[in-house]
Amino acid sequence: MTSPQAPILKTSFLLVLLVVLNSAGNFFFGIGMKRIGALPSWSMAALHSAFIAIFSSPWIWLGIVSMLLFMVALMLVLSWADFTYVMPATASMYAVVALLGHFVLGEPVTRLRWIGVALICLGVLLVGHTPPSTTRKD
Amino acid sequence: MRTAIALAVLVLAGTGGDLAIAHAMKRLGEVPSFKPAAIWYFLGRAFRERWMWMGIAQLTLAFCSLLALLSWEAVSFVVPAMALSYVTGALGGKYFLKEQLTRVRWLGIGLISVGVALVCLG
Numbered sequence: 001m002t003s004p005q006a007p008i009l010k011t012s013f014l015l016v017l018l019v020v021l022n023s024a025g026n027f028f029f030g031i032g033m034k035r036i037g038a039l040p041s042w043s044m045a046a047l048h049s050a051f052i053a054i055f056s057s058p059w060i061w062l063g064i065v066s067m068l069l070f071m072v073a074l075m076l077v078l079s080w081a082d083f084t085y086v087m088p089a090t091a092s093m094y095a096v097v098a099l100l101g102h103f104v105l106g107e108p109v110t111r112l113r114w115i116g117v118a119l120i121c122l123g124v125l126l127v128g129h130t131p132p133s134t135t136r137k138d
Numbered sequence: 139m140r141t142a143i144a145l146a147v148l149v150l151a152g153t154g155g156d157l158a159i160a161h162a163m164k165r166l167g168e169v170p171s172f173k174p175a176a177i178w179y180f181l182g183r184a185f186r187e188r189w190m191w192m193g194i195a196q197l198t199l200a201f202c203s204l205l206a207l208l209s210w211e212a213v214s215f216v217v218p219a220m221a222l223s224y225v226t227g228a229l230g231g232k233y234f235l236k237e238q239l240t241r242v243r244w245l246g247i248g249l250i251s252v253g254v255a256l257v258c259l260g
Contacts, residue, residue: 079180
């Protein structure tokens with residue numbers, strides 16, 4: 001079993017990695033799906049065309065790779081840290097995604113949304129001050 | 139209406155999937171090191187867990203819903219709205235995973251939820 005200090009360091013490292021990978025994944029999916037456009041209908045032919053378009057998009061594949069790496073990092077950190085610690089801590093990605101959406105995709109972000117993002121970041125800081133694991137038996 | 143349905147599927151299936159995977163990881167125990175061999179061995183054990191596959195099935199459903207949502211809604215709306223799952227996840231963590239949620243952790247999760255509501259209203 002690791003020392004009490006080690007989990008904090010490696011938990012922090014993996015949380016940063018989770019935020020970066022999840023932000024990148026959602027950002028790539030956003031670009032990919034915007035290029036493909038909304039489904040014209042829910043018919044089998046339309047779904048088939050959308051399926052082909054989605055899995056032919058390099059942006060979607062970049063998103064998938066990012067999300068697979070995110071999944072591995074998530075599995076590792078959940079092997080010792082609380083789910084209710086890890087998941088809220090990753091919410092800081094919203095600030096990253098809002099910035100990317102606004103400055104790269106040109107999406108509008110209102111003042112109310114920015115306040116929301118600030119509250120999310122404050123909440124993440126509070127959760128970050130609680131012990132990473134409440135179920136460890138060492 | 140279609141946005142509400144897709145968001146509900148995304149949040150509920152996403153939370154269920156995350157909880158199932160968290161439960162599988164807790165059953166395996168802490169990964170001993172970050173060496174590639176240790177990580178491969180850990181992943182190999184993980185994919186023999188029934189809870190892992192239940193989680194993957196639910197996350198796949200959530201992923202399909204995410205792609206559909208992103209095709210008609212802005213990414214700066216969809217991604218923050220997904221944070222609704224922090225509330226359902228907190229409840230799942232407390233009652234399913236038996237984690238101890240302190241007052242500070244609840245407060246943090248509460249602020250995140252309010253932040254999400256503001257982001258969606260904005």
